[in-house]
Amino acid sequence: MARVVVDVMPKPEILDPQGQAVARALPRLGFDGISDVRQGKHFELEVADDVDDETLAKIAVGLLSNPVIEDFVVRRVGQE
Amino acid sequence: MARVVVDVMPKPEILDPQGQAVARALPRLGFDGISDVRQGKHFELEVADDVDDETLAKIAVGLLSNPVIEDFVVRRVGQE
Amino acid sequence: MKVGVITFPGTLDDVDAQRAVRYADAEAVALWHGDTDLRGVDAVIVPGGFSYGDYLRCGAIARFAPVMQPVVDAARKGMPVLGICNGFQILCEAGLLPGALTRNSSLHFVCRDQWLRVENTETPWTTRYEEGAEIMVPLKSGEGGYRAQKSTVDELEGEGRVVFRYAGGNPNGSVNDIAGVCSANGRVVGLMPHPEHAIDALTGPTDHGLAMFKSLVESVVAA
Amino acid sequence: MTQLDTVAHAAETPDTEQPFRELGLKDDEYARIREILGRRPTDAELAMYSVMWSEHCSYKSSKVHWKHWSANTTPEMKAKMLAGIGENAGVVDIGDGWAATFKLESHNHPSYVEPYQGAATGVGGIVRDIMAMGARPLAVMDPLRFGAADHPDTRRVLPGVVAGVGGYGNCLGLPNIGGEVVFDPSYQGNPLVNALCVGAMRAEDLHLAHASGTGNKVILFGARTGLDGIGGVSVLASDTFSGDEGGSGRKKLPSVQVGDPFTEKVLIECCLELFAEKIVVGIQDLGGAGLSCATSELASAGDGGMRVELDKVPLRAKGMTPAEVLSSESQERMCAVVRPSDVDAFMAVCRKWDVIATEIGEVTEGDRLVITWHGETVVDVPPRTVAHEGPMYERPIARPADQDALIADTPDGLTRPRGEEELAATLMRMVASPNLASRRWVTQQYDRYVRGGTVLAQPSDTGMIRIDEETGRGVALATDCNARFVKLDPYQGTQLALAEAYRNVAVSGATPLAVTNCLNFGSPEDPGVMWQFEQAVRGLAEGCKELGIPVTGGNVSFYNQTGTTAILPTPVVGVLGVIDDVRDRVPTGLGAGQTLLLLGE
Ligand SMILES: Nc1ncnc2c1ncn2[C@@H]1O[C@H](COP(=O)(O)OP(=O)(O)O)[C@@H](O)[C@H]1O
Numbered sequence: 001m002a003r004v005v006v007d008v009m010p011k012p013e014i015l016d017p018q019g020q021a022v023a024r025a026l027p028r029l030g031f032d033g034i035s036d037v038r039q040g041k042h043f044e045l046e047v048a049d050d051v052d053d054e055t056l057a058k059i060a061v062g063l064l065s066n067p068v069i070e071d072f073v074v075r076r077v078g079q080e
Numbered sequence: 081m082a083r084v085v086v087d088v089m090p091k092p093e094i095l096d097p098q099g100q101a102v103a104r105a106l107p108r109l110g111f112d113g114i115s116d117v118r119q120g121k122h123f124e125l126e127v128a129d130d131v132d133d134e135t136l137a138k139i140a141v142g143l144l145s146n147p148v149i150e151d152f153v154v155r156r157v158g159q160e
Numbered sequence: 161m162k163v164g165v166i167t168f169p170g171t172l173d174d175v176d177a178q179r180a181v182r183y184a185d186a187e188a189v190a191l192w193h194g195d196t197d198l199r200g201v202d203a204v205i206v207p208g209g210f211s212y213g214d215y216l217r218c219g220a221i222a223r224f225a226p227v228m229q230p231v232v233d234a235a236r237k238g239m240p241v242l243g244i245c246n247g248f249q250i251l252c253e254a255g256l257l258p259g260a261l262t263r264n265s266s267l268h269f270v271c272r273d274q275w276l277r278v279e280n281t282e283t284p285w286t287t288r289y290e291e292g293a294e295i296m297v298p299l300k301s302g303e304g305g306y307r308a309q310k311s312t313v314d315e316l317e318g319e320g321r322v323v324f325r326y327a328g329g330n331p332n333g334s335v336n337d338i339a340g341v342c343s344a345n346g347r348v349v350g351l352m353p354h355p356e357h358a359i360d361a362l363t364g365p366t367d368h369g370l371a372m373f374k375s376l377v378e379s380v381v382a383a
Numbered sequence: 384m385t386q387l388d389t390v391a392h393a394a395e396t397p398d399t400e401q402p403f404r405e406l407g408l409k410d411d412e413y414a415r416i417r418e419i420l421g422r423r424p425t426d427a428e429l430a431m432y433s434v435m436w437s438e439h440c441s442y443k444s445s446k447v448h449w450k451h452w453s454a455n456t457t458p459e460m461k462a463k464m465l466a467g468i469g470e471n472a473g474v475v476d477i478g479d480g481w482a483a484t485f486k487l488e489s490h491n492h493p494s495y496v497e498p499y500q501g502a503a504t505g506v507g508g509i510v511r512d513i514m515a516m517g518a519r520p521l522a523v524m525d526p527l528r529f530g531a532a533d534h535p536d537t538r539r540v541l542p543g544v545v546a547g548v549g550g551y552g553n554c555l556g557l558p559n560i561g562g563e564v565v566f567d568p569s570y571q572g573n574p575l576v577n578a579l580c581v582g583a584m585r586a587e588d589l590h591l592a593h594a595s596g597t598g599n600k601v602i603l604f605g606a607r608t609g610l611d612g613i614g615g616v617s618v619l620a621s622d623t624f625s626g627d628e629g630g631s632g633r634k635k636l637p638s639v640q641v642g643d644p645f646t647e648k649v650l651i652e653c654c655l656e657l658f659a660e661k662i663v664v665g666i667q668d669l670g671g672a673g674l675s676c677a678t679s680e681l682a683s684a685g686d687g688g689m690r691v692e693l694d695k696v697p698l699r700a701k702g703m704t705p706a707e708v709l710s711s712e713s714q715e716r717m718c719a720v721v722r723p724s725d726v727d728a729f730m731a732v733c734r735k736w737d738v739i740a741t742e743i744g745e746v747t748e749g750d751r752l753v754i755t756w757h758g759e760t761v762v763d764v765p766p767r768t769v770a771h772e773g774p775m776y777e778r779p780i781a782r783p784a785d786q787d788a789l790i791a792d793t794p795d796g797l798t799r800p801r802g803e804e805e806l807a808a809t810l811m812r813m814v815a816s817p818n819l820a821s822r823r824w825v826t827q828q829y830d831r832y833v834r835g836g837t838v839l840a841q842p843s844d845t846g847m848i849r850i851d852e853e854t855g856r857g858v859a860l861a862t863d864c865n866a867r868f869v870k871l872d873p874y875q876g877t878q879l880a881l882a883e884a885y886r887n888v889a890v891s892g893a894t895p896l897a898v899t900n901c902l903n904f905g906s907p908e909d910p911g912v913m914w915q916f917e918q919a920v921r922g923l924a925e926g927c928k929e930l931g932i933p934v935t936g937g938n939v940s941f942y943n944q945t946g947t948t949a950i951l952p953t954p955v956v957g958v959l960g961v962i963d964d965v966r967d968r969v970p971t972g973l974g975a976g977q978t979l980l981l982l983g984e
Contacts, residue, residue, distance in 0.1 A: 037123060044117070051113040058111075095643060105221045119216070210648070300553070364832065
């Protein structure tokens with residue numbers, strides 16, 4: 001078994017109201033020095049060893065992200 | 081400026097309906113070998129160099145995550 | 161004439177869409193997400209709700225349901241298809257309509273009586289409206305912000321494929337106040353607001369939505 | 384792994400110390416359990432008794448006051464009542480073969496701990512109560528109370544609660560047809576999240592929660608069972624629970640449950656199909672106290688015993704103990720009793736909806752509830768002693784010493800606005816005050832249109848839904864409570880709440896038929912609170928008799944206090960009425976050219 005992480009983020013040109021809401025809240029809470037926040041999704045998958053990178057990319061692009069508005073990154077983070 | 085990533089995940093013992101929905105969909109789509117999926121949030125912050133780890137942890141626990149049901153991990157991923 | 165109304169697990173407004181079809185004097189045919197054919201219907205409505213909980217992304221899982229393949233095939237051949245709210249999101253995910261729906265800019269779910277301007281009266285779903293007519297129907301969604309690449313938006317605007325536009329205030333941050341769009345051939349229409357909740361002033365704010373279903377019946381009969 | 388605490392082991396080891404106090408049981412309660420069983424309870428039995436004998440499940444402080452309901456319910460009032468107090472929800476005959484069922488419930492403490500999930504699972508729980516009567520849930524309402532509007536913690540609690548009520552209810556496809564938002568500093572550390580659900584069914588489809596018919600199967604269906612809210616009910620309703628199950632060596636478990644409204648929506652449709660096929664003998668929702676409650680209540684209300692193979696329960700977490708499986712408050716689960724010949728059909732419906740269903744036991748002869756774990760008996764109890772014969776207390780009652788001073792402090796001493804300008808300024812201040820301001824920020828997060836039956840919702844004081852599309856038959860509902868009146872005079876204040884809800888229903892054009900309530904009070908161990916409570920119950924019961932409509936059910940929430948300061952006593956009253964044709968409703972608001980008449984003094 002391997003653990004695979006997929007991070008899905010709004011494309012840079014797409015408005016990210018959630019990230020903006022965080023960015024606006026920070027100074028109000030007394031946290032300065034954060035100039036930008038973007039919010040996406042983080043998936044952790046337990047994957048059998050014979051699942052190859054191509055399959056993982058298909059899952060990421062076909063299901064976990066919407067290529068019209070989102071980019072993704074797949075990482076294998078460890079064996080179990 | 082540094083880039084900081086915060087990943088927020090539902091605590092292991094807490095129900096994760098989002099991850100479950102993905103896990104159940106995968107075999108229907110013909111993807112086998114994924115035994116578990118958990119879904120959380122992924123934040124990317126642009127942070128001034130003088131923001132220390134303690135401040136980042138405070139932001140993560142106070143604003144980005146809900147400590148009652150979520151855990152988080154903070155990573156500095158690079159300088160810009 | 162028969163209009164199919166699809167039910168996915170988590171679909172909510174299927175009963176309302178069926179009722180709207182009946183109010184327009186057509187027969188509503190229930191289609192199940194697992195169906196592999198369309199049971200001889202003349203048009204299809206993909207109704208609102210939270211298919212599969214919409215936990216991953218609205219419409220992301222529903223678009224893979226078996227019933228969507230025949231819907232996509234029929235739509236490409238010109239069958240009228242209407243996606244309402246979650247149905248709109250599903251049609252975008254399935255590639256039948258361009259763009260995507262994202263989190264409302266307020267970050268809150270919003271349920272309100274919304275004015276819309278009808279911008280395109282050529283689709284089978286809008287022939288009964290006058291161009292520029294303003295209608296009031298309920299809007300109720302948390303992820304209704306319409307987004308697309310700039311080139312896509314330009315193309316939609318250039319080809320008159322924006323079918324409905326929010327009037328009297330943009331409720332969710334949609335680009336160009338877009339509330340609904342159609343496919344290149346005009347046969348597939350998707351919109352976030354709910355015309356099926358505005359077919360009778362007893363249970364909705366108005367009956368302005370009924371003309372969409374009557375338009376369809378007229379268009380199909382005329383064809 | 385510690386040794387499994389079986390019944391045999393418990394009998395052999397009578398002197399084993401048990402953490403009953405940490406589980407919220409008093410010394411005499413523990414002694415009573417030992418007396419019932421003739422031995423010490425096993426861990427699993429202790430978990431069951433402690434949760435079922437908690438204030439929340441056993442109504443041990445309030446039950447003695449139920450005499451007021453029965454004393455004030457006349458045969459005429461009973462005539463239209465198909466199910467009343469004691470069932471999951473009250474059911475009334477609304478004519479034309481239709482029955483309506485409705486109930487109010489609280490989810491106050493969980494909503495303070497985790498506002499979104501607490502409120503969401505509160506909605507989920509009350510909806511399952513309505514389903515357990517055999518009805519289709521049709522609409523929800525949410526009477527809410529928060530601390531001061533400008534207090535920083537209200538900013539955490541209110542948006543979370545509203546998003547949770549909306550998030551769950553919207554996803555279930557239940558229109559929200561009304562509610563309340565009231566601010567008062569007494570709710571600061573203790574917001575009230577009450578939720579009402581109303582449903583309807585054909586009168587002959589009424590299902591009652593009981594397990595009868597020897598050999599009938601017990602089927603658990605819906606979500607898997609996890610570590611959610613283990614001991615939640617006790618810790619939340621009785622304030623003395625450490626969270627550990629005793630001996631299992633687990634670290635502190637979360638008392639928070641996370642809702643999965645999609646699973647519940649599918650469960651609703653699945654249940655309705657099962658009801659339509661008439662393959663359910665008895666049904667019970669799993670709420671607080673989980674399987675402890677469902678198995679003991681089903682068995683207790685039936686005509687036999689029950690045997691449960693607990694290890695068959697589908698689990699979400701690894702290594703759960705029997706006590707944990709019994710106490711888990713995982714949401715979105717139901718338990719049904721099914722004839723053996725219908726099991727295949729039952730499973731087929733569940734498969735269609737992709738709902739996990741597992742046969743976990745059967746109805747047996749005799750009168751014991753026996754639960755096994757991999758073949759070994761871990762529970763062997765008379766189910767009534769768990770579910771219905773819990774402790775009952777006559778708590779001391781005393782009118783608070785400062786009540787007279789409170790009443791003497793009348794508004795006569797307040798300065799009145801004089802002249803146009805002061806009047807205008809006062810009006811502006813009132814309009815802007817949190818308790819009178821627009822509720823749109825809240826109500827626009829709720830879907831009020833779904834299912835196309837909503838005839839009245841905000842801004843009307845009454846919610847109304849159409850039940851029969853052919854005839855237009857419908858029901859109207861209102862919930863009300865002015866807790867400041869109740870504080871001044873709990874007897875009359877509660878009657879005023881009843882009268883307001885009754886009037887709201889009546890002026891919508893409907894005929895009031897039945898009453899539900901959610902009695903939110905401070906600690907029952909405080910004689911002053913018990914005085915408020917007793918007065919409120921008596922006031923409501925006698926008011927109902929006067930109006931000729933029965934109390935069909937309700938809910939009690941005690942221990943709503945911060946430190947020793949109780950909330951304002953808040954007996955929320957819900958009234959349900961019927962209207963023959965919703966087209967005859969009377970909407971709120973004036974039309975041009977209409978004449979305004981004042982009725983009454
Ligand atoms: N928590 C809530 N959920 C749903 N509807 C609500 C809620 N709070 C208030 N409302 C609705 O908003 C409207 C206005 O409420 P309110 O100002 O309390 O009315 P009133 O003071 O006339 O009783 C009513 O229709 C009421 O049902």
